Amino acid sequence: MKYLVIKCGGSVLDNLPRSFYEDVVQMHECGEWTPIIVHGGGPLINSLLKNLQVETTFINGLRVTNHEILDIVEMVLSGSVNKQVVRNIVEVGGNAFGVSGVDGGLLKAEPISDAKTLGFVGEVVEVNQSLIEGIIKQGCIPVISPVGIDDGGQRYNINGDIAASAIAKALSANLCFISDIPGILIEKDGKKTKLAKATKAIIEELLENKTIYGGMIPKVKAAIDGLVHQIPEVGIINGFEKNSLIDYTNGKEIGTKIVLEEEIA
Structure with a gap:
């Protein structure tokens, strides 16, 4: 059984077409690949914070998180967004189980190194792999919200890309980031051009010259960290292109494939 961790950012979730969820269900039913969805929810969090007049x-793409914001983050991610994704899968004939990283200690977390600046933002130190496998054995597609917890019961807001990478590492799974663009874009001859492949060195150069910025920063950093820790492959694809997910699992050249230097032929 091959696992595929699929990270859906909050910026794309609201508009992902029905065909995307049909692809996920088709993949699950075929059995060659087992999908696991990890989602974000930034825009909805931003909207609610604005309505509540909370700044x-x-x-570097990570939300500064105090107690008040943490409550709102958990409510949106583990409540509204998580159940929306589950409903979308059910609507196309699939079976999904929504779970938070807090539930069953699924994502054990600790503060990231910049905790003094970022507050309750965490990194994953352990994944309860057996819990994910248990959901899969029940015939369900796991849908995971990226909120973690430590041994003392403190919750942490975890960037969805970082959470997805940690889960993929634990399961030795392929990792696929779903975007609304075809991959990593660079300026070439005055036009935006997609990189079919990007090595660690290229990613670092694009970070340095700020071609990669904002929310793409944790995405590519999580990709490189995953590859270093034996994730077989990382891809960034456009979830709005019909059959893009199926094409990716079939090995077609689609999106941007992120690799380590020695893997480039």
């Missing part, structure tokens, strides 16, 4: 800021 929010970001540093």
Whole structure:
């Protein structure tokens, strides 16, 4: 059984076509690949924070999180967004089980190194792999919200890309980031051009010259970290292209494939 961790960012979730969820269900039913969805929910969190007149800021793509914001983050991610994704899968004939990283200690977390600046933002130190496998054995597609917890019961807001990478590492799974663009884009001859492949060195150069910025920063950093820790492959694909997910699992050249240097022929 091959696992595929599929990370859906909050910016694309609201508009992903029915065909995307049909592809996920088709993949699950075929049996060659087992999908696991990890989702974000940034835009909905931003909207609710604005309505509640709570200020929010970001540093390198990560949300500064205090107690008040943490409550809202958990409510949106583990409540509204998680159940929306489950409903979307059910509507196309699939069977999904929504779970938070807090439930069953699924995502054990600790503060990231910039905790003094970022507050209750965490990194994953352990994944309860058996819980995910148990959901799969029940015939369900796991749908995971990226909120973690430590041994003392403190919750942490975890960037969805980082959570997805940690889960993929634990399961030795392929990792696929779903975007609304065809992959990593660079300027070439005055036009935006998609990179079919990007090595660690290229990613670092694009970070340095700020071609990669904002929310794409944790995405590519999580990809490189995953590859270093034996994730077989990382891809960034456009979830709005029909059959893009199926094409990806069939090995077709689609999106941007992120690799380590020695894997480039």
